[in-house]
Amino acid sequence: MTSSETQDPIQQAAADWFVRLQGDAALEDWTAFQAWLEADPAHAAAYDAIEALWVELDDAPANDDLPCQEAPARAVADNVSPFQRRAERPSRRWVWAAGATAAAAAALVLAVLPQLTRPTFTDYSTRRGEIREIALADGSRLTLGSATVVRVHLGRAQRDVTLVDGEARFDVAHLPTRPFVVSVVDRKVRVLGTEFNILSHADRLTVTVRRGVVAVSGGDDPPVRLTKGQQLIHVQNTTSSQVRVADPNSVLAWTSGKLVYRDTPLPEVVAELNRYVATPIRVDPSAASVKVSGVLLIDKESAMIRRLELFAPIVSQTSGSEIVLRAKATRP
The missing domain is CATH 3.55.50.30 (Phage tail protein beta-alpha-beta fold)
Known part of the structure; x- marks a missing residue:
């Protein structure tokens, strides 16, 4: 009897779903996945075991022997919100199942590893005078202004963007369990779901909020909370930032x-x-x-x-x- 014949079909299905959802999954895929999860608690336990092992690999030091490629931005329809995995953990009576199948799940992860893409930063840029719109896989949208460079990594626990230089509008999808953090000069802008603009050029940073709330932090300074219609101006390597009232529509007029x-x-x-x-x-x-x-x-x-x-x-x-x-x- 071969190993494939003795493989637990639930574990195999969990591995198949994991591979499928790492790619360009459509709304129909997420809906079918939700139905599969709810059909049997053992499905959730098996999937959690696969996911937990992959997260451990994700957190491990990079290995040049592992596959690595950039995941391009994909179009997201305006009326489609990507499925969000449930936050609750499996019930206690199913913990034994995850432990009992850990070795088999590990073997499955290693088997499907070549089909998966290790997380990496994806770079996006614009030429002088160019404006570019990007739809991210989490439902967020970025608009890059002239001569702008950003780096994006949509992690499982946190979504990270580095604004290397230039200007960008961020329309962030609301995902409470995955904060969206923008690193720029010596500051970090942390949000859950909002729309805001960041201009970073030379040593000057300007953050303007159009919708929602953002927190700007850096160094030993306490975080500065900005709400709709507020703007923060910060000069790199200084100890304080200026907060003032601003018209977000005027600030974001460059997008049109x-x-x-x-x-x-x-x-x-x-x-x-x-x-x-x-x-x-x-x-x-x-x-x-x-x-x-x-x-x-x-x-x-x-x-x-x-x-x-x-x-x-x-x-x-x-x-x-x-x-x-x-x-x-x-x-x-």
Whole structure:
């Protein structure tokens, strides 16, 4: 009699389900899996044994001999919420089953290991001037602004994103048992489910909340809680952060191809424009105190400069390999 003939069919089914759900499972797959779990408590015990062993492998040091590949983002329909595994543990009377089948479950995990993908960070990026939307497998959506780089890992206990540089809007799926944590410069932004924007460039961090609550922490500072309409500004390696009221719709206008300014210092405007244009823009000291109000369309470099000159008393001049903005001379 072969090993496959003596294999517990419930354990084999649990392993098959585990492999199936690691891939691009559809809503129908999750529904069928739920029905299988509820059909017999032994199903849940067997699946938990397989999952627990895989988590141990996940937590173990990386081994170059194990398969590793990037899992690309997949499309998630607006009206579909991925199935969430139940949080409760198997009842005490079934604990013996998990223990009794541990060796067999371990053998199954090793058998299906080549079919599974070890968790890894997946990198996403945009070119200068590009805006990109990404749908993650957990139901969250990211919108990447110009010249942005993020790294994503959707772990079983926590969803981790590193914003390396640039700007991103996060619309996070609400999963209470899997917090969503964004690491950026020397801060961490922790949420369960919300919509917010992060801009990180040079040593300056700006977090703006459109919906829900986020907690920003770092160093020895206590976490700062932000709610709808609040914005945190933090300069790297400083001990304090500034919290102020902000209009989330204006901050997020870039996702629809617009940059909105209300009495914004020209140097701040130029710092943002430099993320979109190819030719560096510099503010002459004569225009350092100029404020800008208006809506700039994200367009060709020359068109954006011309519109900026209409909104503020400045003139542009090409000087070598850069564009210099100077205060417009006043008539006597």
